Amino acid sequence: MEANIAVPTDSKDTWSGGGAKPFGASYGKMMMWFFIVSDALTFSGFLAAYGLTRFKFIDSWPIADEVFTHFPGLHGVHAPMYYVALMTFILIVSSVTMVLAVDAGHQMKQKKVAWYMFATIIFGIIFVGSQAWEWKNFINGSYGAVKTTDGKILQFTKDGHQIALSDFVHGERQDHREQHTRKNGLWFEKEGTISQYSVAQVVNAYKADPSILVRSELIDMKTKTKVVLSREEGLKQLAKTKMVVEGANLKVNEYGNTIFADFFFFITGFHGFHVLSGIILNIIIFFNVILGTYERRGHYEMVEKVGLYWHFVDLVWVFVFTFFYLV
Amino acid sequence: MAHAHESNTKRIWVVLVILSLLTTVEVVLGIIKPASLHLSSVLGTSPLNWIFIILTLVKAYYIAWAFMHLEGEKKWFRRSIVWSAIFLICYLVTLVLIEGGYLYDTLSPLVRW
Numbered sequence: 001m002e003a004n005i006a007v008p009t010d011s012k013d014t015w016s017g018g019g020a021k022p023f024g025a026s027y028g029k030m031m032m033w034f035f036i037v038s039d040a041l042t043f044s045g046f047l048a049a050y051g052l053t054r055f056k057f058i059d060s061w062p063i064a065d066e067v068f069t070h071f072p073g074l075h076g077v078h079a080p081m082y083y084v085a086l087m088t089f090i091l092i093v094s095s096v097t098m099v100l101a102v103d104a105g106h107q108m109k110q111k112k113v114a115w116y117m118f119a120t121i122i123f124g125i126i127f128v129g130s131q132a133w134e135w136k137n138f139i140n141g142s143y144g145a146v147k148t149t150d151g152k153i154l155q156f157t158k159d160g161h162q163i164a165l166s167d168f169v170h171g172e173r174q175d176h177r178e179q180h181t182r183k184n185g186l187w188f189e190k191e192g193t194i195s196q197y198s199v200a201q202v203v204n205a206y207k208a209d210p211s212i213l214v215r216s217e218l219i220d221m222k223t224k225t226k227v228v229l230s231r232e233e234g235l236k237q238l239a240k241t242k243m244v245v246e247g248a249n250l251k252v253n254e255y256g257n258t259i260f261a262d263f264f265f266f267i268t269g270f271h272g273f274h275v276l277s278g279i280i281l282n283i284i285i286f287f288n289v290i291l292g293t294y295e296r297r298g299h300y301e302m303v304e305k306v307g308l309y310w311h312f313v314d315l316v317w318v319f320v321f322t323f324f325y326l327v
Numbered sequence: 328m329a330h331a332h333e334s335n336t337k338r339i340w341v342v343l344v345i346l347s348l349l350t351t352v353e354v355v356l357g358i359i360k361p362a363s364l365h366l367s368s369v370l371g372t373s374p375l376n377w378i379f380i381i382l383t384l385v386k387a388y389y390i391a392w393a394f395m396h397l398e399g400e401k402k403w404f405r406r407s408i409v410w411s412a413i414f415l416i417c418y419l420v421t422l423v424l425i426e427g428g429y430l431y432d433t434l435s436p437l438v439r440w
Contacts, residue, residue: 023404037412044416048423055427059435085354096343099394103335218440224366311394315387322383326357327376
């Protein structure tokens with residue numbers, strides 16, 4: 001009977017579940033673990049959906065190491081994967097400082113816990129910042145492409161390497177097309193940034209330079225590279241061009257399938273949001289440590305619980321890294 | 328807290344080294360993409376992809392067992408977490424990937440390249 005009745009108590013043990021400890025784990029820790037299981041299933045849902053979509057478009061999916069090629073300070077250098085590898089490493093190190101904080105907590109060393117928590121927060125902030133930079137590069141794009149009326153992305157290559165529109169299209173945009181803002185058109189409507197070049201300009205530049213080839217989205221399954229079209233075939237495809245695409249957003253994506261960009265924003269964004277909430281939790285706990293809350297409480301279990309969440313964020317990133325960047 | 332409170336610092340550093348090494352191997356393989364591993368196929372995908380997936384699972388094991396301290400929890404608490412998650416994820420991924428393959432088989436003949 002007693003279990004079903006709310007007994008008024010002064011011992012403030014609501015969050016510890018009283019004296020009952022199934023599996024020898026406290027209430028808070030067990031609930032953190034079950035939350036992590038449910039959150040892991042959410043992430044699995046996203047990654048599985050990514051897998052489904054990728055299988056659906058298996059012959060035209062963007063090749064990740066052609067998409068993420070930037071590294072801070074190395075302009076124009078083709079550096080696939082290095083940056084994400086660095087981010088992965090930063091997150092692993094932050095996990096280590098977190099677990100060191102938990103370890104110091106077990107030994108009731110307040111100062112050590114505080115310093116390790118501080119390091120964890122700093123690494124977390126660096127990670128989120130890196131992700132923002134990655135997003136910036138992805139959104140701005142690196143080469144530019146055109147989209148055809150049947151929804152395919154065409155990129156341009158020269159001597160076997162992809163080249164940017166600005167490498168072979170010269171001069172300013174000539175069709176006098178202006179961006180529609182609230183000031184210069186219908187006051188209740190506006191449009192996004194218009195592309196640097198017009199469709200006609202790109203097509204003419206292609207005709208003018210015989211060394212430029214068009215690269216389609218289609219993957220040659222034997223070499224696992226994108227199919228490069230012949231000059232004539234390229235011209236035929238270019239005739240269907242609808243728009244010039246620079247960068248990526250939720251509607252168009254210069255790297256290929258739009259839904260690739262959607263998943264990129266959704267999955268890394270959801271993960272980044274988790275890192276952000278992890279940082280905020282860490283900051284709260286950090287101040288509690290400094291104020292001596294856990295010293296008075298007699299144990300640092302709160303650090304351990306938040307640590308579980310932080311490690312989970314790292315764990316998820318390990319999978320995102322594999323399935324988005326490697327596989 | 329069920330586990331003892333002695334310091335595990337050494338174990339933590341060892342795990343850091345293991346995780347870093349595995350990540351390095353993944354990245355190096357991802358950049359080089361050796362043709363023999365990348366262009367052949369075993370059980371539905373390239374051996375390179377299998378290597379990535381296995382290394383990822385090994386990394387996940389070390390993070391969960393050492394950092395999240397599952398190795399120190401009671402056996403059935405650990406199993407209630409790990410078995411539930413692994414069963415549900417495998418179930419979901421299997422169904423959804425089969426569906427993805429079906430969509431490709433059905434829709435790709437309709438796409439003109």
